[in-house]
Amino acid sequence: MDLRSYVRDVPDFPRDGIVFRDITPLLLDPRASAAALGLLVEHARGHGPDLVVGIEARGLIWGGALAQALGVGFVPVRKPGKLPAETVSVAYELEYGVDALEVHADAIAAGVRVLVHDDLIATGGTAAATVEAVERLGGSVAACSFLIELAFLGGRDRLTGIEVRSLISYES
Ligand code: AMP
Numbered sequence: 001m002d003l004r005s006y007v008r009d010v011p012d013f014p015r016d017g018i019v020f021r022d023i024t025p026l027l028l029d030p031r032a033s034a035a036a037l038g039l040l041v042e043h044a045r046g047h048g049p050d051l052v053v054g055i056e057a058r059g060l061i062w063g064g065a066l067a068q069a070l071g072v073g074f075v076p077v078r079k080p081g082k083l084p085a086e087t088v089s090v091a092y093e094l095e096y097g098v099d100a101l102e103v104h105a106d107a108i109a110a111g112v113r114v115l116v117h118d119d120l121i122a123t124g125g126t127a128a129a130t131v132e133a134v135e136r137l138g139g140s141v142a143a144c145s146f147l148i149e150l151a152f153l154g155g156r157d158r159l160t161g162i163e164v165r166s167l168i169s170y171e172s
Pocket residue numbers: 018019020021022055056057058118119120121122123124125126127155
């Protein structure tokens with residue numbers, strides 16, 4: 001199945017010059033969604049994670065499904081101020097300025113093996129910050145998976161030593 005045909009390109013969103021890779025057509029199609037999830041599950045099983053960590057916003061949708069299919073727990077990583085209990089926060093650089101991600105401090109026990117999932121890796125800043133949060137809590141990242149990789153931005157280079165899998169790769 002050609003998963004790429006279920007990704008909609010939206011030019012100049014959220015700002016001029018950015019082509020937004022919209023996965024909502026993939027979510028709308030249950031057969032294509034199941035095929036994508038099956039590939040992600042197969043990859044994740046090879047790493048035997050104890051937990052799946054999914055990144056806000058679209059990483060929560062696929063990450064949750066992945067955790068369910070693997071029969072392991074799910075941990076959300078969210079934008080600042082969204083999680084109600086005590087959090088660990090990691091700042092990361094954006095093209096202009098700085099943002100942060102948070103995870104509940106009690107969500108990842110020391111020694112736990114984690115699979116990090118997001119819908120898309122671009123520069124890799126978001127995923128690298130998530131890896132840092134997991135490691136600060138004493139967990140280790142077994143692998144990272146993404147539906148989409150913008151390979152020309154070299155994001156996987158920021159995840160040195162971690163196995164990175166993407167289902168759809170854009171070279172430009
Ligand atoms: P980065 O930290 O640069 O790897 O950016 C990854 C995060 O930003 C992911 O959570 C993506 O959902 C989002 N993102 C970045 N670029 C795009 C894009 N062109 N289309 C859709 N989402 C994007």
